[in-house]
Amino acid sequence: xxxxxxxxxxxxxxxxxxxxxxxxxxxxxxxxxxxxxxxxxxxxxxxxxxxxxxxxxxxxxxxxxxxxxxxxxxxxxxxxxxxxxxxxxxxxxxxxxxxxxxxxxxxxxxxxxxxxxxxxxxxxxxxxxxxxxxxxxxxxxxxxxxxxxxxxxxxxxxxxxxxxxxxxxxxxxxxxxxxxxxxxxxxxxxxxxxxxxxxxxxxxxxxxxxxxxxxxxxxxxxxxxxxxxxxxxxxxxxxxxxxxxxxxxxxxxxxxxxxxxxxxxxxxxxxxxxxxxxxxxxxxxxxxxxxxxxxxxxxxxxxxxxxxxxxxxxxxxxxxxxxxxxxx
Amino acid sequence: xxxxxxxxxxxxxxxxxxxxxxxxxxxxxxxxxxxxxxxxxxxxxxxxxxxxxxxxxxxxxxxxxxxxxxxxxxxxxxxxxxxxxxxxxxxxxxxxxxxxxxxxxxxxxxxxxxxxxxxxxxxxxxxxxxxxxxxxxxxxxxxxxxxxxxxxxxxxxxxxxxxxxxxxxxxxxxxxxxxxxxxxxxxxxxxxxxxxxxxxxxxxxxxxxxxxxxxxxxxxxxxxxxxxxx
Numbered sequence: 319x320x321x322x323x324x325x326x327x328x329x330x331x332x333x334x335x336x337x338x339x340x341x342x343x344x345x346x347x348x349x350x351x352x353x354x355x356x357x358x359x360x361x362x363x364x365x366x367x368x369x370x371x372x373x374x375x376x377x378x379x380x381x382x383x384x385x386x387x388x389x390x391x392x393x394x395x396x397x398x399x400x401x402x403x404x405x406x407x408x409x410x411x412x413x414x415x416x417x418x419x420x421x422x423x424x425x426x427x428x429x430x431x432x433x434x435x436x437x438x439x440x441x442x443x444x445x446x447x448x449x450x451x452x453x454x455x456x457x458x459x460x461x462x463x464x465x466x467x468x469x470x471x472x473x474x475x476x477x478x479x480x481x482x483x484x485x486x487x488x489x490x491x492x493x494x495x496x497x498x499x500x501x502x503x504x505x506x507x508x509x510x511x512x513x514x515x516x517x518x519x520x521x522x523x524x525x526x527x528x529x530x531x532x533x534x535x536x537x538x539x540x541x542x543x544x545x546x547x548x549x550x551x552x553x554x555x556x557x558x559x560x561x562x563x564x565x566x567x568x569x570x571x572x573x574x575x576x577x578x579x580x581x582x583x584x585x586x587x588x589x590x591x592x593x594x595x596x597x598x599x600x601x602x603x604x605x606x607x608x609x610x611x612x613x614x615x616x617x618x619x620x621x622x623x624x625x626x627x628x629x630x631x632x633x634x635x636x637x638x639x640x641x642x643x644x645x646x
Numbered sequence: 647x648x649x650x651x652x653x654x655x656x657x658x659x660x661x662x663x664x665x666x667x668x669x670x671x672x673x674x675x676x677x678x679x680x681x682x683x684x685x686x687x688x689x690x691x692x693x694x695x696x697x698x699x700x701x702x703x704x705x706x707x708x709x710x711x712x713x714x715x716x717x718x719x720x721x722x723x724x725x726x727x728x729x730x731x732x733x734x735x736x737x738x739x740x741x742x743x744x745x746x747x748x749x750x751x752x753x754x755x756x757x758x759x760x761x762x763x764x765x766x767x768x769x770x771x772x773x774x775x776x777x778x779x780x781x782x783x784x785x786x787x788x789x790x791x792x793x794x795x796x797x798x799x800x801x802x803x804x805x806x807x808x809x810x811x812x813x814x815x816x817x818x819x820x821x822x823x824x825x826x827x828x829x830x831x832x833x834x835x836x837x838x839x840x841x842x843x844x845x846x847x848x849x850x851x852x853x854x855x856x857x858x859x860x861x862x863x864x865x866x867x868x869x870x871x872x873x874x875x876x
Binding site: 319320321322323343359360363364366367370371372373374375376377380381383384386387390391394395488494495498499501502503512565578581582585586589590592593 | 757760792793
């Protein structure tokens with residue numbers, strides 16, 4: 319068949335297909351209008367193959383190729399029900415993922431909580447050590463923040479309830495930023511060393527401050543403040559570090575795969591872990607802004623709630639999603 | 647199809663058995679697109695600062711939530727919800743796709759944009775630029791991990807007219823690439839100067855067995871013959 323005949327015979331079909339594509343791309347297409355879309359797409363692919371095989375001019379082949387590309391993008395997209403997916407992720411997939419990656423989680427937790435506890439103990443025993451880790455200005459800031467005489471706790475000494483909002487925003491931005499850094503640093507130096515550094519660094523700072531504040535007698539205000547949201551926040555940092563370590567490990571020991579391929583697979587899993595971390599940090603920011611900072615609640619109640627929250631996090635990560643049929 | 651060494655086209659084969667060429671975008675247009683996005687974000691935050699400052703503490707809270715959203719989610723939201731184009735990419739005519747040619751999804755977009763942090767190290771996208779320059783398809787580290795590709799969006803081309811000539815049949819058979827070359831010559835004639843047309847056509851004067859002066863006309867005739875009657 320000559321090119322002109324071919325073109326004039328099928329031109330209307332291509333136009334109709336292009337119109338359908340435009341509708342789909344703008345999200346305006348109704349389900350009834352696009353039932354024959356796969357059929358039309360395959361017919362277009364056949365026309366394209368014919369046009370190439372018969373040596374038709376590139377001004378005919380190229381538009382057909384563009385149409386095929388647009389059709390490919392519409393037909394082979396990953397559509398999923400976002401709501402159901404989010405629910406099943408929170409109820410089952412995230413804890414399952416954490417358990418599946420238990421080696422990285424263990425290493426990250428040891429690095430983070432180990433350095434935290436070790437430095438806290440050291441600073442408690444040798445008080446002057448604090449100044450070699452944290453600058454004197456920051457220490458003074460901490461003093462004013464956790465002074466038992468203040469009516470509200472947290473970053474600002476005294477706050478009205480409208481400031482809870484402000485702190486909520488601040489915590490979300492600051493904490494999730496830290497978690498993202500800890501994760502992304504996993505790729506650094508190709509050895510996961512970045513994540514190790516951030517885990518130990520954060521552990522050092524938090525440990526030093528907690529040891530110091532306990533030692534000078536601000537322990538009551540400090541511990542009752544941090545215990546509640548700490549359950550979510552500290553475990554989230556450890557998990558973000560674990561995700562980063564996984565990324566680094568994929569580069570060190572790719573196994574049977576090429577390094578690039580292994581990185582891609584690891585990134586896909588670890589970004590899921592990171593989504594869970596973000597949920598944790600949002601909860602933590604919420605608790606930190608609205609519950610931890612109130613002083614009208616007695617400290618023992620805060621300790622009780624805090625302990626329950628720690629148990630809740632542990633139980634969630636260990637037991638959720640064990641049975642297979644429940645969330646699906 | 648063997649690709650020439652300088653060709654950066656990236657072929658994907660679809661399940662229908664056809665090859666779709668993608669054209670990956672290099673460092674400069676991507677940097678410009680990023681610059682545009684950065685400026686736009688700065689502008690939006692700059693405008694919003696004034697009314698938010700008037701709101702007091704609630705304003706600061708909303709402001710920092712917005713800052714979080716804009717700095718970590720701006721790219722992700724635009725790429726997933728707007729056919730792989732952030733505003734900067736839209737302006738530069740680029741888009742992001744998975745490297746199998748399908749549209750980018752949430753997790754891939756999140757990976758490539760979180761790892762932007764690593765690409766920026768140690769300063770000014772240094773690692774990203776190096777990775778982008780040495781990779782055959784210009785991927786930065788985030789693209790490598792997410793399996794994504796930044797490509798040029800295709801624009802429909804206007805169809806040129808083949809010059810009028812009497813349809814001709816050659817006494818010998820042409821293979822496919824020769825057919826396409828002759829059709830290409832006829833279709834692109836409008837963009838070339840008369841001298842260049844003459845020069846190109848006279849290469850084929852001997853096999854066509856005509857004088858160099860008439861070669862262009864002869865080729866147009868052959869192209870007409872290949873196209874067939876309308």
